[in-house]
Amino acid sequence: MSFFKGFAVTGKLPFKPRVTVQYPEEKKPKAERFHGRHVLNRYEDGMEKCIGCELCAGVCPARCIYVRGADNPPHDPVSPGERYGFVYEINFLRCIHCDMCVEACPTEAITESKLFEFSFVNREDAIYTKAELLVDDEGNPRQLPWEDWKPGDERNTSAWVRATSPSGAASLEGRPLWSAELGFGVRAPERGQSDPSSADYPAENDLSLREMVPGQLRAVHVSDRRPERGRSGPAEGDG
């Protein structure tokens, strides 16, 4: 009879839930601090945040960043302060997405997005220039011809900078200690330890984790609703 046991296993499978994610059409939800391709942020008034200090290039273990700073033109400054980065290049065929540049950056100029859908057919495409890394006038990253992310994905930034309790101090949890971004203002902090429902915005076409397994999340007192969109700053009275 053990002959039929194998058939029994096979016969059960059609009634089990399917686990395959139909990738190009739908995507798995990404981790809160997913490291995707970099963006260069701007202040709310449109000034660039990068000051050309080259700390990111210095800390990069893969040596994939090339920065050169220059003095700001006095009548038409690019960034607040003395200097700005007038050359900024990242070779994404060397970048290992360790986020050390994000940690090193004193002005939160470089952060990582959750964009990961790109592949190159020649090496020249892989070197992103400053014009390609810099966010557009809405504050969203630019979509390059070889990138395939869908509308809505660009709002998803990695929450690494906005981590729970900056500097590791519990008293700082939920307080933004970073500067505002063009198009987004001061983004809501990631408060995953005390309030997981205030996580980052899910993209329109992502199935968020809380929609995939609502039952399990309710068991650990996590709301299965999506967080509200367009929320800036920590909400009053929760946490």
Add this chain to the structure above:
Amino acid sequence: MGLEDLQHNFLTGTLEGFVKWARAASSWGANFGLACCAMEMMAAGAASYDLARFGMEVFRASPRQADVMIVAGRVSQKMAPVLRQVYDQMVEPKWVISMGVCASTGGMFNNYAIVQGVDQIVPVDVYAPGCPPSPETLIHAILTLHQKIRTGEITRRGSGRSGAGIHLESPTSRPPRRISVS
């Protein structure tokens, strides 16, 4: 009549489309996992991403049955002749995906032991960035390769810097929506 503009006659043009469709729809991978990227390559072949949707579920351990070599991981100087031999043993038509930054450029291993880019040894068609690339990025690279197979020539090979001798026009004139799985 305008017939002088035709690049192929009708019969071979249709046949060429059929051959390219067949090649793109069943491009079997050669097993060349070298490091942590191979874990993601296995994950891409497993149930949650299921490369069988693209006709790539078999990773051939024998190079003669393989079409696409996915170089997954860092290639050391000692591994380089082995990799070249496996590539030479593959039967035409053959393509190479350089998966991950270590295979593409050496990545963070900028030292004497690691080959700084596998395209010094074999012609690479598609580079997948990431350290390691997630299965989704690898599938994106695979779909890019499929599009390259479908839009390229079927016979002209081995010319120029790119592996298959296929040149997409210019990097910026490509349409942004490349993935259309049909």
